[in-house]
Amino acid sequence: MSLYALSKLMFRLNREPELQVRFRSDPASVASEFTLTAEERGAVLDHDIGLLYVLGVNGQLLMHFAPLVGIEWSDYLQRMRDGIKRHGPVRAGIYAMTTSPDGKVAG
Amino acid sequence: MSLVFAGVCSHAPGITGRAGRADPAHRDEFYAAFHRMRDALDTARPDAVMVVAAEHFANFFMNNMPAYAIGMGESYDGPIEDEGWLAIPKRVVRGDPDLSQRLISGVMQTVDTAYAEEWKFDHGIMVPLHFLDPENRYRVIPANINCQGPPLTPLHRAWAFGEAIRHAADALPERIALICTGGISHWPCTPDSGTVNEAWDRDFLDRWARNDRAAMTDYTDHETYADAGQGGFEIRTFIACAAAARGKGAIWHYRPIPIFAVGCTIGVMEIE
Numbered sequence: 449m450s451l452y453a454l455s456k457l458m459f460r461l462n463r464e465p466e467l468q469v470r471f472r473s474d475p476a477s478v479a480s481e482f483t484l485t486a487e488e489r490g491a492v493l494d495h496d497i498g499l500l501y502v503l504g505v506n507g508q509l510l511m512h513f514a515p516l517v518g519i520e521w522s523d524y525l526q527r528m529r530d531g532i533k534r535h536g537p538v539r540a541g542i543y544a545m546t547t548s549p550d551g552k553v554a555g
Numbered sequence: 556m557s558l559v560f561a562g563v564c565s566h567a568p569g570i571t572g573r574a575g576r577a578d579p580a581h582r583d584e585f586y587a588a589f590h591r592m593r594d595a596l597d598t599a600r601p602d603a604v605m606v607v608a609a610e611h612f613a614n615f616f617m618n619n620m621p622a623y624a625i626g627m628g629e630s631y632d633g634p635i636e637d638e639g640w641l642a643i644p645k646r647v648v649r650g651d652p653d654l655s656q657r658l659i660s661g662v663m664q665t666v667d668t669a670y671a672e673e674w675k676f677d678h679g680i681m682v683p684l685h686f687l688d689p690e691n692r693y694r695v696i697p698a699n700i701n702c703q704g705p706p707l708t709p710l711h712r713a714w715a716f717g718e719a720i721r722h723a724a725d726a727l728p729e730r731i732a733l734i735c736t737g738g739i740s741h742w743p744c745t746p747d748s749g750t751v752n753e754a755w756d757r758d759f760l761d762r763w764a765r766n767d768r769a770a771m772t773d774y775t776d777h778e779t780y781a782d783a784g785q786g787g788f789e790i791r792t793f794i795a796c797a798a799a800a801r802g803k804g805a806i807w808h809y810r811p812i813p814i815f816a817v818g819c820t821i822g823v824m825e826i827e
Contacts, residue, residue, distance in 0.1 A: 508703065515636075521572075521573060546750070546784075
């Protein structure tokens with residue numbers, strides 16, 4: 449697992465407008481610049497918020513990846529719940545879910 | 556001169572970004588408290604506003620994460636977030652490198668803070684500035700306490716950081732205002748977003764308002780994580796404020812607004 453590299457990709461996408469432009473035009477090339485597992489690379493290229501969440505990407509990074517790829521707030525929250533259902537609990541980090549995947553707090 | 560104003564406020568991105576989805580009465584009451592704080596800040600006539608925030612990987616990352624950092628830039632760009640998502644227009648905020656350097660030197664007498672001439676503001680600083688400095692006229696000195704994740708600076712060191720800011724400010728001719736911004740209990744960016752432990756918040760705010768150092772620093776991170784979520788680590792900013800101000804606090808506003816994902820808080824503290 450290379451959560452650090454995956455997180456670094458999210459961090460740089462979050463704060464570098466030039467990288468955002470490149471990611472929109474050639475996401476596979478951007479992803480190749482980071483040492484990711486096949487699962488991580490697939491999650492990035494598929495905009496798979498649920499899997500990225502389960503893999504342990506810090507929420508403060510993932511939250512910004514969502515609007516970058518056109519996913520609005522409520523959809524972002526639901527995709528994380530769906531990810532838990534599909535892939536099981538969050539595997540790393542401190543952004544684990546404490547409520548039920550069928551619950552909904554706000555938004 | 557010295558510290559001329561000290562206060563705490565929330566900074567959650569939903570406060571602006573999801574404004575239209577909150578109960579309008581609750582939202583407007585909270586905004587009014589923010590505006591009251593803006594007026595109090597203006598009345599204090601600061602030469603510069605120091606914003607102690609808990610930034611969220613906008614600048615500092617796990618390749619080189621400082622426990623404490625203070626900005627020393629000519630200017631700062633923000634917000635880094637998508638403008639539509641945060642609903643705050645981009646601006647260039649004026650810094651003051653000379654004042655920063657003198658302040659940092661003072662802080663370094665007791666706390667080994669990092670400094671940064673490059674710093675991009677995220678919602679953690681931009682939401683407060685959006686309300687407190689809508690005309691973008693203040694010189695701002697950003698500071699960051701790592702509240703993102705372990706290993707975290709201990710609470711008693713957050714207190715020491717606040718004390719160091721006070722000692723440094725006391726030695727300067729400028730009038731310094733201090734805004735410390737964080738959430739109390741909250742579970743931001745997760746499916747739990749919107750959960751708030753109101754009883755825990757009110758208990759912490761009571762400790763803060765009494766400026767009870769022992770009570771404010773009497774939490775382990777394990778307890779905070781369990782009771783107040785990973786967002787609860789941001790109480791470090793409140794603790795720094797209390798250490799700097801030394802007086803009693805007044806909570807001007809507290810109400811959980813779930814779509815804002817935090818107990819929306821405005822508090823000011825007497826400077827003694």
